[in-house]
Amino acid sequence: MIVFVLQLVVAGLTVGSAYALVALGYHVILRATRAINFSQGEFVVLGGLVAYTIVHVLHASPWIGLIGATSAGFALGWIYERIVLRPAARNGDIAVIIATIGCVYILLYGHALIWGSLPQPLAPFTGAQGQAIHPGGVAIQEQSLWVFALLALAFVALWLLFDRTTFGKAIRAAAVNPVGAQLVGIDVNAARAASVGIAIALAAFGGTLIGPITLVGGTAGTAIAIKGFVGAVVGGLDSPLGCAVGGLAVGVIEKLLAGWLPYQAVDPVVYALLLLALIVRPQGLFGRKDAVRD
Amino acid sequence: MSAPLLEVRGLRAGYGELSVLRGVDLRVGAGEMVAVLGANGAGKTTLLRAISKVEAAPQAGSVVFDGVNLASLAPQRIVELGLSQIPEGRQLFGELSVDDNLRLGAYRRGRAEREESLRRAYALFPSLAARRANAAASLSGGEQQMLAIGRALMARPTLLMLDEPSTGLAPRVVEQIFGILAQLRSEGTGILLVEQNAFLALRYADRAYVMAEGGVALEGSARDLAADESVRRIYLGAALDEER
Numbered sequence: 430m431i432v433f434v435l436q437l438v439v440a441g442l443t444v445g446s447a448y449a450l451v452a453l454g455y456h457v458i459l460r461a462t463r464a465i466n467f468s469q470g471e472f473v474v475l476g477g478l479v480a481y482t483i484v485h486v487l488h489a490s491p492w493i494g495l496i497g498a499t500s501a502g503f504a505l506g507w508i509y510e511r512i513v514l515r516p517a518a519r520n521g522d523i524a525v526i527i528a529t530i531g532c533v534y535i536l537l538y539g540h541a542l543i544w545g546s547l548p549q550p551l552a553p554f555t556g557a558q559g560q561a562i563h564p565g566g567v568a569i570q571e572q573s574l575w576v577f578a579l580l581a582l583a584f585v586a587l588w589l590l591f592d593r594t595t596f597g598k599a600i601r602a603a604a605v606n607p608v609g610a611q612l613v614g615i616d617v618n619a620a621r622a623a624s625v626g627i628a629i630a631l632a633a634f635g636g637t638l639i640g641p642i643t644l645v646g647g648t649a650g651t652a653i654a655i656k657g658f659v660g661a662v663v664g665g666l667d668s669p670l671g672c673a674v675g676g677l678a679v680g681v682i683e684k685l686l687a688g689w690l691p692y693q694a695v696d697p698v699v700y701a702l703l704l705l706a707l708i709v710r711p712q713g714l715f716g717r718k719d720a721v722r723d
Numbered sequence: 724m725s726a727p728l729l730e731v732r733g734l735r736a737g738y739g740e741l742s743v744l745r746g747v748d749l750r751v752g753a754g755e756m757v758a759v760l761g762a763n764g765a766g767k768t769t770l771l772r773a774i775s776k777v778e779a780a781p782q783a784g785s786v787v788f789d790g791v792n793l794a795s796l797a798p799q800r801i802v803e804l805g806l807s808q809i810p811e812g813r814q815l816f817g818e819l820s821v822d823d824n825l826r827l828g829a830y831r832r833g834r835a836e837r838e839e840s841l842r843r844a845y846a847l848f849p850s851l852a853a854r855r856a857n858a859a860a861s862l863s864g865g866e867q868q869m870l871a872i873g874r875a876l877m878a879r880p881t882l883l884m885l886d887e888p889s890t891g892l893a894p895r896v897v898e899q900i901f902g903i904l905a906q907l908r909s910e911g912t913g914i915l916l917v918e919q920n921a922f923l924a925l926r927y928a929d930r931a932y933v934m935a936e937g938g939v940a941l942e943g944s945a946r947d948l949a950a951d952e953s954v955r956r957i958y959l960g961a962a963l964d965e966e967r
């Protein structure tokens with residue numbers, strides 16, 4: 430029984446890591462542009478597909494695939510801000526929402542056109558597909574260990590960037606007060622583009638990490654986007670730690686429920702929990718109360 | 724006469740399609756303090772915004788700073804050239820610390836210069852040094868104004884523009900701020916000062932412009948304007964009565 434539960438927890442933390450990275454992406458984009466980027470999940474899928482191409486078509490190592498997909502994510506995010514978010518923002522908040530939802534479909538069908546609509550297997554970073562260790566009888570895929578380690582690495586890197594570097598602080602300054610930022614000489618447009626680049630890089634990074642476990646491509650993006658959003662709201666959209674913990678928690682809850690409930694009941698219960706969390710603690714577990722209003 | 728530090732000619736500027744300034748001419752020399760007076764809505768803030776190219780945009784005319792036409796430059800390049808502004812409402816980075824606010828003031832400067840400027844800013848405002856780790860939003864109004872001035876000075880501007888620095892501050896703090904401005908001027912920094920308090924501005928400034936409805940209605944030496952009948956009647960009446 431204990432082993433069964435632990436097994437589910439490990440599986441939950443693994444998918445939850447992808448939700449956590451998506452949630453962190455929401456946080457970064459929201460903070461920089463005041464927008465929720467609904468296409469975040471499709472960029473997770475795209476990251477996995479780019480890695481797939483690098484690893485299985487160009488026959489490079491999975492590490493090159495990870496670096497390539499993450500870099501491509503940053504570049505695409507930068508472009509995405511320039512040609513989608515920024516022009517849409519000139520027409521108001523509703524235009525931004527519609528534009529990011531529109532991009533969900535462009536990316537979804539774009540992926541199918543280029544890579545086909547069937548999910549593909551992606552090679553794990555080390556060892557053979559599915560290779561696992563068994564501490565105390567719980568099977569943990571080697572890839573899951575990489576997922577946990579690299580999620581932690583990404584989190585620390587983000588923290589260092591935004592809390593320890595002048596560039597990261599300039600990005601924050603541009604977000605909290607664009608007028609003040611321009612007056613000290615910060616290029617606010619570049620700061621926003623860099624923020625979106627970072628968020629999409631996180632998504633692509635996440636897609637590559639969990640690709641060897643979940644397959645890459647197909648229609649998984651919407652579910653990842655929504656569950657990442659649930660994680661961000663439960664943890665607190667304005668708190669990086671809250672986003673990470675919230676994403677992991679949603680993964681664990683989802684897998685625990687799946688251990689006992691029929692699969693049709695899992696997602697409705699996950700969303701019911703979201704509603705409950707919103708009612709009990711609208712600012713999220715780690716959020717500040719005053720951040721809810723704007 | 725040598726070329727002025729800042730030369731504004733026939734500046735039209737505003738917000739989108741809307742023109743607020745309709746042909747402003749104005750000069751500031753190095754080491755000169757120039758005041759801009761005028762009623763609410765005259766366009767004083769818009770003038771500073773259009774010069775910095777933040778929020779308001781120039782539509783016609785020219786702004787030449789230190790021999791460089793600013794027409795094709797982005798706001799960050801203007802700061803880099805040495806033109807800084809302390810805006811209406813201060814526009815601090817509320818969630819960032821005092822230290823971070825100051826450091827970001829030198830965003831366009833090198834690391835060595837930044838550390839040196841930081842020491843100077845804390846020497847100038849010891850009360851900020853005591854709160855260096857506090858969030859800017861947690862400071863009192865006077866401290867926030869000091870932080871706004873300190874942040875602008877971090878860029879080592881050769882021309883400093885201030886939009887109503889005395890608003891909401893205790894007389895003692897206002898005196899301190901104007902003392903600092905006088906000090907900067909004596910070091911050769913040009914100062915363009917927008918001020919509602921005409922009495923205060925004319926006491927410290929060398930020259931002044933009076934704006935009305937997006938244009939310059941009057942200009943002259945601070946002494947002449949302080950003695951001018953219409954200026955006294957419209958802008959100085961209350962202040963002079965208080966003096967008596």
Ligand SMILES: Nc1ncnc2c1ncn2[C@@H]1O[C@H](COP(=O)(O)OP(=O)(O)OP(=O)(O)O)[C@@H](O)[C@H]1O
Pocket residue numbers: 738741743761762763764765766767768769770919
């Ligand atoms: N962001 C804006 N968008 C549109 N119009 C604006 C904006 N800011 C100011 N205006 C208009 O420009 C005109 C001049 O405003 P401005 O703020 O420059 O005046 P001011 O002289 O600084 O006034 P005050 O003494 O009250 O600060 C006003 O009619 C105002 O309505």
Ligand SMILES: [Mg+2]
Pocket residue numbers: 767768769811886
């Ligand atoms: Mg004003």
